[in-house]
Amino acid sequence: MIKLRSKRFSRSKSKINVGTSGGNSGKGCVGGGEIKWELRPGGMLVQKRECEGGVGEGMITVRVSTVSQWHHISIEATSTFGELKIILSLATGLKPQEQRVLFKGKEREDYEYLHMVGVRDKDKVLLLEDPAIKEQKLLELARGRGIRTPYCSITV
Template sequence: MMRMRELTSVKEKNNELEVRPGGMLVQKRDPDEALNRIPPPTIRVRVKYGSIYQEMIINSTATFGELKKMLSGPTGLHHEDQKIIYKDKERASKTFLDVVGVKDRSKMVLLDDPVSREKRYVEARRNAKIAKAAKAVSDIGLEVDRLAGQVSALELVISKGGKVADETMSNLIELLMNQLLKLDEIKVDGPYGDVNQQKKLQVEKVQKFVETLDVLKIKNTKRNRVNNGVTTAPNRHQSGRSVEKFAPIAAASQQREVSSKNTSRGVVVTTQWETFDSLPTIIQAPPSTSTSTSITGETKQHNFNWDLLLK
């Protein structure tokens, strides 16, 4: 018997519950509930703004924020710049009318809030600045993507062994550095993560492309040096052969010049050395005469008798 009661209660609960499309288990809705529901009554409130009364018809379960939006048209005040006083108290925008006792033909006072207006102006300027910064970062991102295509093309050419002018790579690096300077000029104060994150991503992307170009420039320069060395090698080989070919002639002419110089000085230098005996032959000197011939035979030396001078 108890088991039957439990099953009956579970069936009743299952009939009262239903599963929503999101997977949440909630109480089952009556399909005729919307037709049988009685709409809340509408009330008429009088709102004084300056010396003018505004009579507004509004739902009794509405909020003061909805009433402020309805008053924006006839009063010309922004709903965030309005302050509604009911029963000598300022009412928040999220407060319901029926909760605080607003009834048909209730009276309220509408005031202009300069502090709220100033906050709204500051917030509007800040939002405009953020929007401008976001647009600038987006434009720079498009330009960086365009330059990235050129970097990829240069990388492909160099990887296949092609040559690229250093001036082309230097100009591309300069364009990327200009975009980096533009990103640095964009200043966004405050916790605006979206704009700052996009700016940081663009800076990292530009730095990566500049580093890639620096590496490609070094590879390109080394390859050009190697190619220049290979083309000039045969010329150096031929010049070496020519030097070897004409070396004996140059040596002979140089030897003639040295021999002519030494002959003019009275000394002849040759590379053929004469051989001498180990002990030279001793030759006795001839008897002294009044005159004698010098070794060279060019000058004569007189021998004076010094005894006559002493007398």
């Protein structure tokens, strides 16, 4: 552990701790005279300003709304929307390719990270079925039953 003393804080009787962002040296929020430090990936040492469990740390609960149901999914904040789709496929029965996930009014790609887009604990995400795949399913169902559709006439 490295101890640093700053001129600005030398008058107060505060403890100065240095920890890495992955360590457990800083529990809770910064305040009350104790200064917490974190080492960023680039090597810069900065004062820690967030509470533990903030954006990009630990597990978050995402509220997922489908047309008729709500699902509460616990997932790591550093996961991607593709990983969220895989978990949702277990809950909804829709394959990840059939899903369209919207957050803050925009469709999100599979490679985008939840914490980078701004998803926080108990945020709402909208799940829709892909309209093109939904139409394919209806056409296959119509072919199986011999139903006439506006697109084509199929009789068996």
